[in-house]
Amino acid sequence: MLLIACPYCGNRPETEFRCGGQAHIARPADPAALSDEQWSGYLFVRDNPRGVHAERWNHVHGCGRWFNALRDTVSDRFLETYKMGEKPSRTESTEAGSTPVKSTQAEARA
């Protein structure tokens, strides 16, 4: 079970969350202006990287907030979580880090 740092509540167990797939895909302002191909790209086409992936998570059984996270799809490590509308502090696709995850709920809240 993953440990996920909700930007509002701190570290919480995975079961309180729901994953919402790839992040930073804004709904087009004027969908009618899009070609079929552009629209299907928005609807269906997603990245599936081996490595760092920006994805949406919802703390559905907690504060209810949606937020974004950078997760390494190989190690399942979360590099960072940040609120909706914010940008991650790291932009490069960092190599799967070797620093072990260390945190308890208590520490995240401290």
Add this chain to the structure above:
Amino acid sequence: MLEALYRTARALPLGRAAADPARSGIVIQPAGAEARFALRVRDPGASAAGLPLDGPINSVRGDDRRWIARLGPDEWLIGCDEAEADHLPAAIAADLGERAHAVVDVSHRNVGIDVSGPLAAAALNAGCPLDLGEAAFPAGSATRTLFGKAEIVLIRRPGPEPRYRVECWRSFATYVHGLLVEASLGVGETARR
């Protein structure tokens, strides 16, 4: 005769029977009829209707009879006496003025169960995956979380004694209460004997 039912005889799903399973040191007590409101507002200010809105997320303020738990950046759960229920939304609205907000009566949606005793946290941890230790979940904490397969709001009442309020939705109350009772049976028994 039927008119008299309103506000006087709510048929609570769990009744009021307390369980102290096998003298385990845990008292599980379904709460009586209370009023609850879900308050949503984005720029809350300091308080409304005397209820503080500036507490941190996942904290509760007030006392056993009138409390407000902040569950998210713009969400609070309020508990109070039924007698106050008719006036509270208007009082909150008056204090919030022009600020967009929602006060929704959820008195009948929510069921409260009070859990106390030295092993209360251990019993709650049978279904709740959170760290309920002193540092992580001190008195005055409140959060939405899970208890087994049910969503709950878990409140640790202010004060040195471990006293918790579990709030769940009405139709989950039988399950939540049942799992609490089951979890408290032999909760203090260990393999070390």
Add this chain to the structure above:
Amino acid sequence: MAQPFRLSRGGRIDRTRPVRFTFNGRTVEGFHGDSVASALLANGIHLVGRSFKYHRPRGILSHGPDEPSALLSVDRGPGRIDPNNRASVVEARDGLKTLSQNHWPSLEHDIGAVNDLLSPVFVAGFYYKTFMWPRTFWDKVYEPFIRAAAGLGKAPAVPDPDRYANRHAHCDVLVVGAGPAGLTAALAAARTGKRVILADEGPEPGGALLHDVTAEIDGRPAAEWLSATLAELDSRENVVLLPRTTAFGYYNHNHVALAERVTDHVANPGTAPRERLWQVRAGEVVLAGGSHERPLVFADNDRPGILLAESVRVFLNRYGVAPGRRIVFATSGASAYAAALDAKAAGLAVTLVDLRTEAECGPELARLKAAGVEILTGHTVVGSKGTKRVTGLIVAPVDRAGRCGPRRVLDCDCVGMSGGWTPAVHLFSQSRGKLAYDERLDAFLPGTSAQAERSAGAAKGTYDLAEVLKEGFAAGAAAAGSDERKSFTASPTLTGFKPVRAMPTDADPTKVRAFVDFQNDVTAKDIKLAVREGFHSIEHVKRYTTTGMATDQGKTSNMNALGIVAGQLDKTLPGVGTTTFRPPYTPVTFGTLVGPARHALFDPIRTTPIHEWAEAQGALFENVALWRRAWYFPKAGEDIHAAVARECEAVRKGVGIFDASTLGKIEVVGPDAAEFMNRIYVNPWLKLEVGRCRYGLMLKEDGYILDDGVVARIAPDCFHVTTTTGGAPRVLAHMEDYLQTEWPDLKVFLTSTTEQWAVIALQGPKAREVIAPLVDGIDLSPAAFPHMAMRTGTICGVPTRLFRVSFTGELGFEINVPSDHAKAVWEAIWEAGQRHGITPYGTETMHVLRAEKGYIIIGQETDGTVTPDDVGLAGMIAKAKKDFVGKRSLARPDVVASGRKQLVGLVTDDPKLVLDEGAQIVDDPGQPIPMRMLGHVTSSYWSPNCSRSIAMALVADGRALQGRPLHVTTPEGFAQVTVVDPVFFDPKGERIHA
């Protein structure tokens, strides 16, 4: 004489507390503190089972969790029979019944032992090679045969009556293993004040210190040091010490699963759960799980009485049991010398055979010689004698080239063998850490960490006691964020061994059976054969030969198997690699994993405030999502058809009462509420008047229908939204998602009110008459309160949001009242309705009535690929809206293309035939297979009001096929149907406005 092999003194057993249990019906006496294995050995019982494939007599190999052979069924009463318990870890206690497995008619005389004579047949891959042809034999002959032969022990036949508990726990430092390394780790961590959990699978913490009777730590006997250490740990409130608790799974982000065996060792458990699953989230983990000894691979190395050398030592010192009186130790390393010294000290006849030459040995040689033990260095073991108990070990001198000299038989009744040590890296590997091969130690050790953990002691390949203590302390301190270090003085440990894969032999290696994997009866020649046949990957060899599989997962066998494969392939060990270590480390009961989630606690069973009333009325219930809904209300003698027919008729002719409380409800509030609704639903909302309702249809962004429901405008800035029963959480999540992530500028708040409001649906021509006397503050007249209106007032004095809506096509009301008052209101309506013949109806009748009207049900007429137009609801779409969720997709090429499946009605030529829902539809049943399928039946019922069967279906271009005959599959063949409009009853819809 009882316990003839019990030593007169020594051991950690309590000789004042005798215990009695049975083994195959025979009473066995032991002492409190015994394992079943030690008690059996105390009574001279070595033969405890038959091997899996060859049914060879097998004994007790080990004292610990790695035991592959001594697997017993443990019977603690009805429903409490567990197969495949390791005798070495089951604690002896009064009343226990143990049974050996895998034999018939008895352990002593086993017909299956004929397999042993046929062993040349049962080579690696026997099943794959044999059970191939003819194909007709696969399921009739081979499968039953294999199933009958497979498996060990019998599963219990009745439900498990025990209780199982679950506990989520958090700590700063979790220490796995309470041997010397784990103890000092816990000590160091505990002294920092951090929260520590120390778990050990044994009944008593101490690990190897429990049987090391000669070692000293810091100038005092190890046992004294152990007591003092435990006392300190016990005195600290920040330490949780869990004996009888196995850490069996290491998951993501330091989530470690432990199985605590709470009561198996006590006769009267009381209210305590049998076992408890601990789900520990640890800041840091210290892995101090020790190591496993390797057997030696030589011909007939599996006879009862042949044990691991360290296990002989454990039985002697910890349990005060002599596994034999004449013990031969066979070894390629130093640690067996310690066992031999202790055996000698216990007064037993001891000989030691060492594969190593004198020059290769360390100080252990001189010490054992000084004790007066005969030592044969430079000797190999080429076989053993005996059948149900070893009677002799056949040894021979061997030179550097592996040539054997003359054989010699060493008479004995017990052999202690040691082929070196394998650190228990299971949990480290499960944590996704990378293993590193250490040639000096001939072992895979924890290498690069993937999580916040560290290993210490023998689990890390450190075997010297002083080093182990120091390393454990350092690991515990570091895990707790302290840089404190501590050195210990301790007696030197005899370490070092010469790796050997299979003992050199003078026999034809293709003829002898030298077991590598005792549990699966895999021999060295099986593994060599597999490699010759082309299985070069260790994962393939494992599956082909079954080495390393089953309950012990190869704890004793993996390194030997790996070494043999490497030898055959002329590769290094790291070149071959290891198989994957997966949870659980040792077997875990299903009960522990399931915990309290059984029966009523398996899943929440959601019931409405009306549930008890419906139960009292004899309703049958059906599951809808987690809800239990009244399905129908049979009267005496009625089946479902009769009851539903009566209920259907009652609604159309009089009045029916239905519990619709499970409908999802969401209060949408805020100045931008109408704009939000406009974006979420296909319908227009801005101009909906307060007090009016609208049937809302909601799409996903892909244009397919997500949910539907009636929505009422309570106030300009407040909507009362209803959803389907099953869709409530999904719809709320969908709305929240858009609100938070796409339109955070909208001032709108969503609150689930599903359970705040109970909903009493009153449907039928007499509905108004029934509630009229109960309602206050609402003008119920048709002109003042038309269809699709909502009014607030009171009913029976209870505040209500009264909807005039209908899912039946009749005049109807949905009475929303606060849940805790719902039963009283329901009963008042029930009372008032008696003179109108009020009839309660359930979900089945609700389904039929709506189907008569052609109303769709989400999830029945829709399946996530259905657009509004597909189900004839394109008219709901607000054409003037520039955008709403899903709008753009309605112009997608595949959505506008012809040939889409459209909702139609079907009537069967035979009016009595009720089609199967899901049945496929074709045009011409005479066409060749595979036929072109036009669609499927989505709903099908007997309609009492139409006096015939009716069905709805999704059919390609169906609306253009009105009046056309089609054919639908039935269990008896094709049935002819005619395509019709899906509204079967009151097509003009006049009744609803009554």
